[in-house]
Amino acid sequence: MKEKRAQDPNDPVLPAVEERELVYGGLEAGLGEVFEVPIGPIHPALKEPIRLTFKVRGERIVGVQVRTGFAHRGIEFMGMRQGRNLIQILYLSERICGICSISHPIAFTQAVERAAGIEVPPRAQYIRVIISELERIHSHLLWAGVAAHELGFDTLLHLTWRVREKVLDILEELTGNRINYAIPIFGGVRRDITPDQYPKVREALRYYRGLLNELLDAFLRDPTVEARTRGVGILEPKEAEELCAVGPTARASGLRKDVRQDRPYLAYPDFEVKAITPEDYGLTPMGDVYDKIVVRLLEVGQSIEIIEKALDNMPDGEITSFPKIPALLAHLKKAEGEGLGWHEAPRGEVIHYVRLVSGEESPLVWKVKAPTYSNLMSWYPMFEDQEVADIPIIAACIDPCICCMDRVYLVRDGKEEILTKEELLRLSWEKTRRMAR
Amino acid sequence: MSGWAIFGQAVLAVVGGGIVGLVFRGLDRKIAARMQARIGPPLRQPFLDLGKLLVKETVIPKTAVAWVFSAMPFLAVLASFTALLYLPLGPFRPILEGYGDAIVVLYLLAVPALAMALGGFASGSPLGVVGAQRELVMLMSYEFPLAVVLVAVAWRLSAQGIAPAFSLGTIAQNPLWPWVGPLGVIGLVVLLVTMLVVTPAELAKIPFDIPEAETEIAGGLMVEYSGTYLALFYLADVVRTLVMAGLVVAIFIPYGIAGVLGLSGAAAAAVDFLFWLFKLFVVMVVAVTTVRVGMARLKVDQVARGFWLWGTAASLAGLLLLALDKVVMG
Numbered sequence: 001m002k003e004k005r006a007q008d009p010n011d012p013v014l015p016a017v018e019e020r021e022l023v024y025g026g027l028e029a030g031l032g033e034v035f036e037v038p039i040g041p042i043h044p045a046l047k048e049p050i051r052l053t054f055k056v057r058g059e060r061i062v063g064v065q066v067r068t069g070f071a072h073r074g075i076e077f078m079g080m081r082q083g084r085n086l087i088q089i090l091y092l093s094e095r096i097c098g099i100c101s102i103s104h105p106i107a108f109t110q111a112v113e114r115a116a117g118i119e120v121p122p123r124a125q126y127i128r129v130i131i132s133e134l135e136r137i138h139s140h141l142l143w144a145g146v147a148a149h150e151l152g153f154d155t156l157l158h159l160t161w162r163v164r165e166k167v168l169d170i171l172e173e174l175t176g177n178r179i180n181y182a183i184p185i186f187g188g189v190r191r192d193i194t195p196d197q198y199p200k201v202r203e204a205l206r207y208y209r210g211l212l213n214e215l216l217d218a219f220l221r222d223p224t225v226e227a228r229t230r231g232v233g234i235l236e237p238k239e240a241e242e243l244c245a246v247g248p249t250a251r252a253s254g255l256r257k258d259v260r261q262d263r264p265y266l267a268y269p270d271f272e273v274k275a276i277t278p279e280d281y282g283l284t285p286m287g288d289v290y291d292k293i294v295v296r297l298l299e300v301g302q303s304i305e306i307i308e309k310a311l312d313n314m315p316d317g318e319i320t321s322f323p324k325i326p327a328l329l330a331h332l333k334k335a336e337g338e339g340l341g342w343h344e345a346p347r348g349e350v351i352h353y354v355r356l357v358s359g360e361e362s363p364l365v366w367k368v369k370a371p372t373y374s375n376l377m378s379w380y381p382m383f384e385d386q387e388v389a390d391i392p393i394i395a396a397c398i399d400p401c402i403c404c405m406d407r408v409y410l411v412r413d414g415k416e417e418i419l420t421k422e423e424l425l426r427l428s429w430e431k432t433r434r435m436a437r
Numbered sequence: 438m439s440g441w442a443i444f445g446q447a448v449l450a451v452v453g454g455g456i457v458g459l460v461f462r463g464l465d466r467k468i469a470a471r472m473q474a475r476i477g478p479p480l481r482q483p484f485l486d487l488g489k490l491l492v493k494e495t496v497i498p499k500t501a502v503a504w505v506f507s508a509m510p511f512l513a514v515l516a517s518f519t520a521l522l523y524l525p526l527g528p529f530r531p532i533l534e535g536y537g538d539a540i541v542v543l544y545l546l547a548v549p550a551l552a553m554a555l556g557g558f559a560s561g562s563p564l565g566v567v568g569a570q571r572e573l574v575m576l577m578s579y580e581f582p583l584a585v586v587l588v589a590v591a592w593r594l595s596a597q598g599i600a601p602a603f604s605l606g607t608i609a610q611n612p613l614w615p616w617v618g619p620l621g622v623i624g625l626v627v628l629l630v631t632m633l634v635v636t637p638a639e640l641a642k643i644p645f646d647i648p649e650a651e652t653e654i655a656g657g658l659m660v661e662y663s664g665t666y667l668a669l670f671y672l673a674d675v676v677r678t679l680v681m682a683g684l685v686v687a688i689f690i691p692y693g694i695a696g697v698l699g700l701s702g703a704a705a706a707a708v709d710f711l712f713w714l715f716k717l718f719v720v721m722v723v724a725v726t727t728v729r730v731g732m733a734r735l736k737v738d739q740v741a742r743g744f745w746l747w748g749t750a751a752s753l754a755g756l757l758l759l760a761l762d763k764v765v766m767g
Binding site for chain 1: 475567570653736737738739
């Protein structure tokens with residue numbers, strides 16, 4: 001990463017002029033020499049701002065630098081400011097990510113429920129599971145379309161996104177919104193799934209079950225898709241483990257790693273979720289992009305099964321243990337303690353940490369770890385010795401969610417700062433002391 | 438023909454070629470959209486695009502080599518339109534017949550690609566440089582099979598005793614199909630398929646849109662072009678599509694339908710001309726639209742390997758089959 005440098009106040013995103021000239025290859029670069037190719041922060045291959053600077057010899061990548069921090073919104077800071085109560089923060093947590101917009105609230109509500117000792121009725125747990133699995137279906141289909149687009153296969157993008165509409169319709173039917181469902185609340189859910197809605201959900205599931213084989217065919221049997229993804233962006237299992245990759249990124253490398261399996265939460269123990277790896281499709285995991293497509297598409301099938309099972313065994317009863325919001329707020333204000341919430345988002349494990357202090361409405365600490373944060377490092381081995389043409393699909397194959405991941409960005413006196421390990425350690429000590437009071 | 442007559446015809450062909458090319462681009466986009474379950478843009482969209490680009494500001498980057506950067510769009514568009522003038526236009530002989538032959542067309546088809554590559558190098562953008570390098574690799578890989586196809590057909594014609602064999606007008610007037618035996622038919626089919634595969638590569642369309650590769654290098658060699666210059670490249674591309682389709686039609690399916698319908702004179706010419714446009718359209722849909730809808734973008738090394746190995750092998754096999762056929766048929 002570059003040293004500290006002055007930031008143009010009018011142009012906070014684009015790199016400073018001298019840096020831009022540094023990357024200029026031009027005619028002098030010629031053939032066969034190493035020169036830098038900047039990708040981002042604004043680039044057609046990236047759906048969100050992040051800066052990847054590649055050192056390239058011809059078509060071969062010889063080095064990469066990742067710079068983040070273009071989409072930091074300070075959501076946790078907004079949440080920890082005095083004067084916001086936890087229900088207001090719940091809405092904030094929903095807006096950390098537009099695509100996994102139930103994953104963050106699920107992790108956040110769990111963290112708060114653990115901190116405040118709130119029980120969640122079984123029916124509410126099932127509803128949370130159903131919505132989050134529906135979200136997984138839409139998220140994986142979205143990713144598949146984006147991946148096809150990155151490969152230049154726009155037909156597959158259009159067709160995948162077209163079939164994705166069905167699950168969005170169901171989500172709208174169940175929650176009132178296509179995204180940002182606002183379903184979980186501390187102690188339960190906001191809306192019930194009524195029995196007359198079951199057939200509609202079942203019908204959508206049948207639709208996707210019938211479609212799944214076609215999707216697998218379209219993606220996995222297509223010779224051009226195979227030519228572009230087989231052996232591209234390989235992440236060895238050892239590397240995946242060392243770099244703490246999560247979610248489909250890790251599973252495609254053959255690691256059976258899934259929070260729903262390893263630390264079941266909510267109603268997930270009832271479904272005995274097993275982490276899916278390419279082995280389940282009869283393939284030896286290579287950890288390449290092809291395997292990541294396999295895993296994600298198979299997970300669509302897994303989600304269908306989970307939802308069907310959940311609909312069959314839906315328990316009766318209340319949907320929330322606090323039907324009245326003022327009572328809930330009063331309980332949360334009295335609560336003291338810390339809690340951790342986790343959830344297997346479509347992209348991997350998301351973790352929220354909350355510390356509540358008695359007598360205060362806002363939490364003292366709210367810490368979010370999005371899956372992309374764990375997966376970002378796996379880019380480095382994946383980009384190694386690949387071609388420029390592979391950049392978009394490798395960048396996309398971890399299904400990056402940049403604005404979820406951008407959790408810290410330090411600007412002091414108008415200067416962007418890079419923190420060293422020691423400084424980070426010092427900051428964490430200070431924070432611990434502040435929390436201990 | 439007098440110089441002025443040729444000039445008049447050329448102006449007519451250039452204006453008509455531009456309009457037909459843009460209409461074909463509109464059709465191509467509409468059909469592709471329907472195949473992808475989209476509604477697609479209206480037919481006049483390419484005209485709107487071109488008009489909009491023409492009135493937009495043209496930016497020349499500070500880091501660019503300005504004169505090369507500015508000259509290349511004109512070179513590309515001139516070469517594309519000139520290639521059109523060497524093409525038999527349905528029932529009509531090539532306008533510039535006698536001033537050059539099929540070899541000139543080959544060169545004229547390569548010039549826009551070279552111009553784009555030089556423009557990319559001169560643009561001063563790393564993405565443009567990557568795109569330009571890719572364009573040069575592509576050019577080297579697909580030109581050989583294309584040349585072999587032309588040479589094979591011309592050689593067979595000259596073996597038949599028809600001259601000048603390298604004139605596209607002659608090639609179009611003397612289709613090879615009736616003279617060759619079964620081996621020759623197979624050879625011609627192989628050559629036709631080679632030609633149809635080369636067509637999207639020549640036009641840089643998916644799966645061969647590698648030099649531009651929107652998601653990879655953000656438009657590659659086009660990345661710094663804007664306004665009028667981009668419009669010129671757009672026009673060159675549109676006309677080149679016509680020329681490539683026209684080449685395929687001239688070599689392999691130069692037949693008219695006026696004779697079948699029992700027409701003669703001006704009516705025959707008009708009907709044959711319309712039929713020729715229809716053939717161009719069919720070739721475009723088969724070789725460009727369906728292919729670009731049905732495939733992902735390949736990588737430049739995959740394409741180079743494919744053309745050098747399979748493209749070359751296929752075109753040489755076609756040539757060999759034609760030669761064997763000549764030996765067998767006598």
